Amino acid sequence: MGGSAESPKLSDLAKHEVLLKLDNLQPAGSFKIRGIGRLVQKAKLDGKKTAVASSAGNAGMAAAYACAKSGLPCSVFLPKSTPDFAAANISEHGAEVIYHGEIWDEANEEAMKKLVDDSVLYIHPFNHPVIWEGHASLVDELVTQLKGKKPGLVICAVGGGGLLMGVLIDVPVLAMETNGTDSLNQSMKTGVLATLPAIDSIAKSLGTKSVAAEVFEAAKSYPGGVISKVCHDTEAIQSVKNFLAHHKFFVEPSCGAALAATYFADKYLSDIQIGEGPIVNVVCGGSSVSYEMISYWEENAKS
Amino acid sequence: MHSYKYSFKDDSSTLHVKTPLVESPKISTACGYDVLLKLDNLQPAGSFKIRGIGNLVQQGIKQGKTHAVSSSGGNSGLAAAYASARSSIPCHVFVPNSTPKFAAENIKEHAAEVTYYGDNWNAADTEARRHLSEDAIYIHPFDGKDIWNGHATIVDELKEQMKGVKPGLVVFHFSKFRKKVVISKYAPLVCSVGGGGLLAGLILGLQKNNWDDVPVLAMETYGADCLNKSLEKKELVTLDGIGSIAKSLGARATTQEILKLALNYRGKVYYRTCHDTEVIEVVEKFLGDHRFFVEPACAATLVSCYKKEYLNGIPIGQGPIVLEICGGSAVSTQMLETWKKTAFS
Numbered sequence: 047m048g049g050s051a052e053s054p055k056l057s058d059l060a061k062h063e064v065l066l067k068l069d070n071l072q073p074a075g076s077f078k079i080r081g082i083g084r085l086v087q088k089a090k091l092d093g094k095k096t097a098v099a100s101s102a103g104n105a106g107m108a109a110a111y112a113c114a115k116s117g118l119p120c121s122v123f124l125p126k127s128t129p130d131f132a133a134a135n136i137s138e139h140g141a142e143v144i145y146h147g148e149i150w151d152e153a154n155e156e157a158m159k160k161l162v163d164d165s166v167l168y169i170h171p172f173n174h175p176v177i178w179e180g181h182a183s184l185v186d187e188l189v190t191q192l193k194g195k196k197p198g199l200v201i202c203a204v205g206g207g208g209l210l211m212g213v214l215i216d217v218p219v220l221a222m223e224t225n226g227t228d229s230l231n232q233s234m235k236t237g238v239l240a241t242l243p244a245i246d247s248i249a250k251s252l253g254t255k256s257v258a259a260e261v262f263e264a265a266k267s268y269p270g271g272v273i274s275k276v277c278h279d280t281e282a283i284q285s286v287k288n289f290l291a292h293h294k295f296f297v298e299p300s301c302g303a304a305l306a307a308t309y310f311a312d313k314y315l316s317d318i319q320i321g322e323g324p325i326v327n328v329v330c331g332g333s334s335v336s337y338e339m340i341s342y343w344e345e346n347a348k349s
Numbered sequence: 350m351h352s353y354k355y356s357f358k359d360d361s362s363t364l365h366v367k368t369p370l371v372e373s374p375k376i377s378t379a380c381g382y383d384v385l386l387k388l389d390n391l392q393p394a395g396s397f398k399i400r401g402i403g404n405l406v407q408q409g410i411k412q413g414k415t416h417a418v419s420s421s422g423g424n425s426g427l428a429a430a431y432a433s434a435r436s437s438i439p440c441h442v443f444v445p446n447s448t449p450k451f452a453a454e455n456i457k458e459h460a461a462e463v464t465y466y467g468d469n470w471n472a473a474d475t476e477a478r479r480h481l482s483e484d485a486i487y488i489h490p491f492d493g494k495d496i497w498n499g500h501a502t503i504v505d506e507l508k509e510q511m512k513g514v515k516p517g518l519v520v521f522h523f524s525k526f527r528k529k530v531v532i533s534k535y536a537p538l539v540c541s542v543g544g545g546g547l548l549a550g551l552i553l554g555l556q557k558n559n560w561d562d563v564p565v566l567a568m569e570t571y572g573a574d575c576l577n578k579s580l581e582k583k584e585l586v587t588l589d590g591i592g593s594i595a596k597s598l599g600a601r602a603t604t605q606e607i608l609k610l611a612l613n614y615r616g617k618v619y620y621r622t623c624h625d626t627e628v629i630e631v632v633e634k635f636l637g638d639h640r641f642f643v644e645p646a647c648a649a650t651l652v653s654c655y656k657k658e659y660l661n662g663i664p665i666g667q668g669p670i671v672l673e674i675c676g677g678s679a680v681s682t683q684m685l686e687t688w689k690k691t692a693f694s
Contacts (some may be wrong), residue, residue, distance in 0.1 A: 071391070281690075
């Protein structure tokens with residue numbers, strides 16, 4: 047079971063009990079293994095022999111890790127622009143890294159070419175019902191860990207929406223994005239699935255041009271209510287730094303977006319009807335971090 | 350301050366939790382051995398200390414004690430405050446005047462009363478002891494069987510988690526890296542209280558679990574190498590060459606009893622001394638590799654495998670090397686920047 051922890055400091059800021067769901071402690075460093083792990087295990091049972099993926103980020107790491115643990119050879123296609131450390135994080139788990147094209151779309155296209163027959167598993171970073179089922183295990187754990195007590199609010203970050211899809215239970219969910227990755231927020235505002243012209247934020251792991259259509263539909267019709275809010279890069283970075291000081295965990299700015307809701311509680315939580323139970327802040331993690339990157343983020347933050 | 354509710358609790362009857370044991374592909378590559386990390390940085394109150402202190406507090410309450418007194422401004426004080434808050438008893442922590450504000454705040458966060466007293470730990474501790482009544486639990490930072498038995502649960506968990514595989518080596522950090530006063534280039538560190546609780550706990554745990562042939566490696570930093578010197582001379586050593594300030598702190602390496610445990614341990618206690626600069630470098634590296642921010646004290650343990658030459662001459666067994674990641678709350682990016690400027694090699 048994944049870790050959970052109390053946060054006296056965040057509770058103080060939110061004036062409400064805050065618990066952290068520590069998915070940064072998952073193997074491969076993020077919540078991604080929940081869904082991708084399930085997908086890979088299921089594929090293995092279905093007789094798949096190999097796997098291909100095309101994510102240079104946390105999904106690619108989770109894919110490599112899941113395949114290594116399941117004994118499935120895995121190839122990860124990456125654009126040539128992928129930083130060395132990101133590729134190293136993937137090859138560390140025994141996956142073959144293949145560089146192709148200048149952007150993700152080209153790498154992904156090449157990966158798709160490998161799907162020659164039924165024996166090859168394609169691992170999408172977020173868009174698959176089995177992945178969502180896997181992410182939903184986070185809520186199963188909460189039910190056990192909270193001993194039936196219902197959270198007053200669940201806060202999570204939204205990229206493609208896989209995590210959000212997993213946490214839709216019957217409590218309000220605050221979905222956080224950064225200004226520049228706000229594909230869900232724009233969709234919720236207009237009622238139509240929005241496509242961002244470009245990703246303009248240092249929260250790279252949230253950078254999908256649009257959320258999955260199913261996720262958007264589910265969010266719109268979710269009875270517990272999805273509240274969508276957007277924070278600034280600078281607030282996400284500040285939250286990463288505060289979290290490092292307070293809890294000694296280093297997370298990506300993408301994860302910092304979810305923490306920003308609580309670190310800047312006056313701004314993001316004051317108008318939300320929070321139920322009796324604790325606020326559960328999902329710490330989704332992410333491995334694309336290093337000490338030097340903090341100053342890079344600060345220099346490149348969109349305000 | 351919002352008073353914290355402590356309504357969330359796992360099912361364990363102890364105040365500490367069972368911590369994960371995880372693989373480290375990066376550190377394994379660096380040293381050429383399978384390396385597992387025992388993540389005690391994930392304990393409540395941020396370090397392994399809650400294992401022993403939690404046990405001490407629970408035992409005390411069983412004996413009818415009604416409140417706790419501690420004399421540590423560090424991780425022990427934090428664990429004492431947490432353990433007391435969790436057990437709904439008041440806790441009074443006496444800390445020396447030199448204790449940083451943030452450390453005192455961390456202790457207060459767990460509803461403990463903090464009193465500043467004296468220029469050093471001895472003074473604060475003497476004052477704390479003056480406040481002891483019959484019904485008080487006195488929480489020594491590292492000495493005492495209840496504390497050691499609590500720390501020994503690390504090995505109980507390892508035994509369960511490793512499913513019969515025996516570690517080839519267990520590495521931990523001994524004593525403190527506490528850059529309180531920079532006296533001179535040759536005495537950058539002050540080993541203010543000494544230590545040994547973790548060492549005693551590990552040895553007792555290894556013996557209890559029939560793993561007493563597993564070698565143990567104690568990592569220390571130059572200037573704070575109390576244990577190394579004591580093991581070498583086979584007697585208690587008070588640090589010298591550190592200057593008069595350290596002496597006035599009564600910087601005792603450890604206790605006679607702990608030293609005896611170490612000298613008589615069947616699997617042998619090995620020791621290595623590393624440089625401040627290596628420790629600081631590894632804090633930063635570990636932050637990138639595993640995304641955990643640990644105190645330099647804890648990072649000394651990691652140095653043993655990031656810099657594999659420290660493993661030379663140690664008869665490592667077949668099983669993986671287990672690094673006890675003891676954690677610690679006294680670390681921040683500002684501190685890291687300061688250390689980078691002031692650390693001596």
